[in-house]
Amino acid sequence: MVDAITVNIGVTAPYYALENLRVSDDGATAEFVAEQPMDNEVGEIAAAEVGRHLAVLGACALAWSNPKKEKHYYVASSAVLKNVAKGGEVGKGAFSGTAKILFFDKRYGTISATLMTTQGDPLYELETHYHIMSVPLFAKLFHIKKQEFECNPSNNPYKKQIPLNDVRYSDNTISARLGPLKPEECNGHFCSFPCIPVAILMHSLSRTAGKLLSKVIGEPGIRYTVVAAEVQAYNFAFAGEVVNMIVTYSGLEGGDHVFACKAENNDGKLFGSMLLRLSCSKTA
Structure with a gap:
């Protein structure tokens, strides 16, 4: 049952990194570990990585409810992430997630998801909206971006920090350049149409904001916590x-x-x- 779900969501390993996936009419649950380097963000898992795993978990819930049991692309179009941690010991990078469907039809879906510690304490809440695309529609829309690239599950680029290039400051604004990324740096998202995952793009934006925060505060390398993020995705950034x-x-x-x-x-x-x-965080 699980294999039938995971082959139908568009993303594959290593971007898909859920473990012990369980799906039912009530939603989906899974476990995962933190992979992404944190830079100056405080916590056991980057907020953008939370978005990655919970959005994939939501796609699994939608795929289970989809009456057409075939591959679709569940493309996140917008999301709201909130930090709801109450402090205390979090753990050593092992987490669980739950996702429940708020809305579903053949073109759109919305899920509500929660990231928890292994003790069941909530850390983040995420609401994600999806465009649901069939394989023929996706291929028609993006055929000019198709690349002869085979995903390699053993090559995991999501454990590495992507450099921020050409960083420049101007008053209360910072600019930086990401990429261009190679297809293997988008491994698993999506095979034959490698593009930068929203979670990776937003993590890079968060790190850029962290650099600007240091300049605003006047404290180099200041540590910070992501309190909330409202995300809109408009177009794919392909490899x-x-x-x-x-x-x-x-x-x-x-x-x-x-x-x-x-x-x-x-x-x-x-x-x-x-x-x-x-x-700002005083955590060392």
């Missing part, structure tokens, strides 16, 4: 494309530092945007 990131500091709001983030190509085509809330 080989340059991604320019622009982050602007909007000021303090309720004790959080707020940033407006966007990622675009050299022609100004928008890949995605994010409203990001960070809090």
